[in-house]
Amino acid sequence: MHTLVVVGRVVVGLVFVAFGVMKWRAGVSHGARVVRGFDLVPERFVSAVAVLLPPVEILLGILLFAGVVPVFAAVASCLLLLVFAVR
Numbered sequence: 001m002h003t004l005v006v007v008g009r010v011v012v013g014l015v016f017v018a019f020g021v022m023k024w025r026a027g028v029s030h031g032a033r034v035v036r037g038f039d040l041v042p043e044r045f046v047s048a049v050a051v052l053l054p055p056v057e058i059l060l061g062i063l064l065f066a067g068v069v070p071v072f073a074a075v076a077s078c079l080l081l082l083v084f085a086v087r
Contacts, residue, residue, distance in 0.1 A: 009064050009074070016061030016077060024054035038084060
């Protein structure tokens with residue numbers, strides 16, 4: 001069971017890093033369109049969320065992948081996924 005947890009943590013971590021890097025490389029204007037499309041935050045916060053989301057995803061991915069504070073990283077990742085899944 002431990003091996004399955006580690007593999008899952010590593011895979012999800014890599015996914016977070018990959019998508020965070022893709023968002024970062026696409027730029028803030030693309031990120032703002034994506035955030036705006038989810039209609040989760042007021043318009044005045046769209047740019048801030050678009051700027052913060054890629055580094056947060058990358059950081060969470062690295063924490064998951066490396067196994068550093070895995071419980072915090074797992075809970076934070078789940079909350080981030082939940083926010084976008086509920087909409």
